[in-house]
Every structure is written in C-alpha cells, then in structure tokens.
Amino acid sequence: MIFMFRIRKKNFSYGSPGKKIEAESQLIRTTRLFPVSQCPRPLPADGHPRTPGPRAARQNLVSIDDWSRGDIENLLDVTEDIRRHPGEFAYSLAGSLVCTAFFEPSTRTRLSFEAAAHRLGAKVLSMGDMQNTRMGLGESASDTLRMAGYYADLVVARHAQDGMVERMAQELDVPVVNAGEGLHRHPTQTLIDLFTLRKHFGTLDGLRVGICGGLRYSRAAKSLLAGLRAFRDVRVHVVDAVGDADAVQAQHVPLAQVAGAGVQEHACAADLLGQVDVVYVVRVQREQYRDAASHGVQLERCRVDRRLLQGLRGGMVVMHCLPRGAELPEDVDDTPFNHYFRQAANGVAVRMAVLQRYLGRFRLTTAALMGDRLHLDIAPPSSPNRSVAW
Structure with missing residues (x-):
C-alpha cells in the first residue's frame, strides 16, 4: 500500500x-x-x-x-x-x-x-x-x-x-x-528468535525446528511455537523433559496440547540430529523434579554438548534463550553451531x-x-x- x-x-x-x-x-x-x-x-x-x-x-x-x-x-x-x-x-x-x-x-x-x-x-x-x-x-x-x-x-x-x-x-x-x-507468553523473545532464524536461513517457511528440554515450563519455547504457526510448512520435533514435582502436576497434559498438533516427539537430543535445521535448547529446571536423580535422567536426554555435535556437518544451528544450565555446556561456545550469543545480541x-x-x-x-x-x-x-x- x-x-x-x-x-x-x-x-x-x-x-x-x-x-x-x-x-x-x-x-x-x-x-x-x-x-x-x-x-x-x-x-x-x-x-x-x-x-x-x-x-x-x-x-x-x-x-x-x-x-x-x-x-x-x-x-x-x-x-x-x-x-x-x-x-x-x-x-x-x-x-x-x-x-x-x-x-x-x-x-x-x-x-x-x-x-x-x-x-x-x-x-x-x-x-x-x-x-x-x-x-x-x-x-x-x-x-x-x-x-x-x-x-x-x-x-x-x-x-x-x-x-x-x-x-x-x-x-x-x-x-x-x-x-x-506466566508459563505461556514471551512475544518479544519470539520476535528475537524469528529474526535470528530468518537472518541465518533467509526464510522461516519450511524450517525444521527441534525443541529440546523443559518445554512445558518454558514460556519462551511455547511462544516460539505460536509464532512459527504463522509460517508455511514448518515442522516441529520435540524432546520433552517432563518434570515430576508435585507443584506442577497440573502441567502434565498431552504434548500436542502444549506444542500444538503435528509435532513429532523423540526420545533424546541425538535423535534430532540430521532431521532439523535448528535445535532450540530449553533449560531443564531442577525445581521441577523431586530429586537430583530424576533431574539427571531428564538432563541427559536433553543435553546438547560438543561430543554430541562432533562430526555433524551442514548448516544446523543451536539456540537457547538463556540463562542456560548443564543442558548446554560451554564447550559448544566455540563451535560453528553456536547461535545463542548472536540470538541474545539481536x-x-x-x-x-x-x-x-x-x-x-x-x-x-x-x-x-x-x-x-x-x-x-x-x-x-x-x-x-x-x-x-x-
């Protein structure tokens, strides 16, 4: 106009x-x-x-x-x-x-x-x-x-x-x-994430997005999923770290209700490699688990570290809205997959x-x-x- x-x-x-x-x-x-x-x-x-x-x-x-x-x-x-x-x-x-x-x-x-x-x-x-x-x-x-x-x-x-x-x-x-x-809305973080993705890939249509971590407790991740629905042919893959603390039992709802219909669930972060353009790592919060052992099990499923990425080729990137924990160790910082600092700078x-x-x-x-x-x-x-x- x-x-x-x-x-x-x-x-x-x-x-x-x-x-x-x-x-x-x-x-x-x-x-x-x-x-x-x-x-x-x-x-x-x-x-x-x-x-x-x-x-x-x-x-x-x-x-x-x-x-x-x-x-x-x-x-x-x-x-x-x-x-x-x-x-x-x-x-x-x-x-x-x-x-x-x-x-x-x-x-x-x-x-x-x-x-x-x-x-x-x-x-x-x-x-x-x-x-x-x-x-x-x-x-x-x-x-x-x-x-x-x-x-x-x-x-x-x-x-x-x-x-x-x-x-x-x-x-x-x-x-x-x-x-x-609350647990659901963070629109300006979503705009930052979408800008970072578009800047790198040139378009948001047709992206394959992997979300790995405590999705149910992350307003940034859920808001990103809502923003991606505005674009065509976006496929979402999820590794969902489900907490077991009594205080969050109400959050134990089907994944499709949290992430939307059509998402594909995987057992661990390694399953995402080769299937997605971006791995969006989400913090696995200790407070969502009764004990350190159950937290450790979920953390291992969702950890994205240098060893996991070793030998991987192509244009895949790793993002995280920060602050991070053990789910994204510092040994990824000096790899070409690191896009989370650029994401924050945007x-x-x-x-x-x-x-x-x-x-x-x-x-x-x-x-x-x-x-x-x-x-x-x-x-x-x-x-x-x-x-x-x-």
Whole structure:
C-alpha cells in the first residue's frame, strides 16, 4: 500500500521543549508506515493523568498470537533497517518515557529493553527491584502498573501470573509490551528468535525446528511455537523433559496440547540430529523434579554438548534463550553451531523496533523520501542539526 501526504509550510513542536519539527511543503511516498492508530495519545493540555480505558489488541504487544504473518515480517524488516542504519533512529523517540516494570528477575530482557529505549533517544523509568517500591509493603501489581501508566508513554511489564499483563493492557491508556508472563507468553523473545532464524536461513517457511528440554515450563519455547504457526510448512520435533514435582502436576497434559498438533516427539537430543535445521535448547529446571536423580535422567536426554555435535556437518544451528544450565555446556561456545550469543545480541535491535512500532510517529526509510526532507531539530545542543529520515 502506498501512502501520500502533502505537508503545508508550518513550524510546530511536541514532546520535550528541545524537540521541534520544521516541515516544508513536500510530497512523501512510502511503502512502510506505522498507522497513527498505533501511536500513543498526547497528554492533555492541563497535564492531568489520562483516564484509563480499553485499548485494542493491536495497540499492545501481549501475545504473539495477536500478530499476523505480515505484522511479524514488518517488524523483522524494521529490525534489519535498524541494524543497517542505526543513526537514522538515534533520536526518533526523543522526549518519550519508557517504564520497565519487572515483577520477576530479569537480565537480558530488562537490560535490552532499556538499552533499546536509550538508543532511540527515549528516557527510562526502571522498576527492576520491586522490594524497593510499595510492592514490598503489599501494594498490588495492578495499582503499581496503573501508576506507571500515568508517568510513562509505554510500559514494559513482566509478571509471573498468567493473564496479569493482558489485564493491565486492557486497563492502561498507554501501550503495554509483555516482557514475559506466566508459563505461556514471551512475544518479544519470539520476535528475537524469528529474526535470528530468518537472518541465518533467509526464510522461516519450511524450517525444521527441534525443541529440546523443559518445554512445558518454558514460556519462551511455547511462544516460539505460536509464532512459527504463522509460517508455511514448518515442522516441529520435540524432546520433552517432563518434570515430576508435585507443584506442577497440573502441567502434565498431552504434548500436542502444549506444542500444538503435528509435532513429532523423540526420545533424546541425538535423535534430532540430521532431521532439523535448528535445535532450540530449553533449560531443564531442577525445581521441577523431586530429586537430583530424576533431574539427571531428564538432563541427559536433553543435553546438547560438543561430543554430541562432533562430526555433524551442514548448516544446523543451536539456540537457547538463556540463562542456560548443564543442558548446554560451554564447550559448544566455540563451535560453528553456536547461535545463542548472536540470538541474545539481536535483542536490542528487535526491541528497538518494538518500541518504534508503538511510540514512533512516522517511520520512513531514506529511499522513501521525495524532494525536500523532514528536518528534525532534536540533536544535543553541542551537535549540529541534522536530517533524520523516519
């Protein structure tokens, strides 16, 4: 679809005092534009907090199930643009505030979201340690997130309870991005995984994907399976490490209900070799087993180490969302199969694209501009003004 705009000569400003857009009469044509409906509403003139209200699913990122194949591929395309031309995005979210509200521990997800916001010129309100907030004195997660929604333009939230982030997305009047929820949803990790796979293989159609480890207890793995369903002829092979702790008996459901119909189950990691393009290793959690012996049995079934990969040829890769345990020893790190560090490194660019989708106004590539450019006076005072293509 092609969008065309004519902008009359006018000076105007929004956001922070130093952020001024000067536009001259021009014709802009582009094939990629994030719709205005996905942009946050401006603060009222009186400065009072916005009244919370229901928001459409497309205005939040709660589950990868809410996205079509086109949505996913567009986000991956923008991620590639960011990797190739980072300077074009350096100040695109200047004046925006992003709140990271993590009710569970996080390293890569929280830091990469905060790095993404900073690289786009946004500021960050970080709530990484809930014990230092009123949550430590009994305030509900609902009230805490509601306040975050009043203070910030977008909230990135992680919570151990299924459905909590979705509930907040319905109540807050700013975009909410799910940074991991319960046992089932981790959409931005899925986007990172899909970007890494597409970058390596060139396409996501027809991939043979092996998932090896504690699938039933991994929201990253289950979310990845949901994302792969948007693509054609993807075949899934699983080595399922079933736990036996009393606390998770409710999770002992048929594999097809967890991973979807059509998956092929295998006895051990060795059975995957030669049948898949990627082995996605999932942590085998000690807390899901009554004793060390039963944990050790499942760990041996799912371990992917250098000895297992020795002599294997071809383009197969190994991925892991991290943190890892004994299921993926460090002796794999210096092999050509290692894609898990590259996978983690892709997190910042992918999450930059996510923030750009929900907070960016107009995202135009340089090639999309015709005639005069849109000039953005958002550089630091010590730097000269520069043209930025959105």
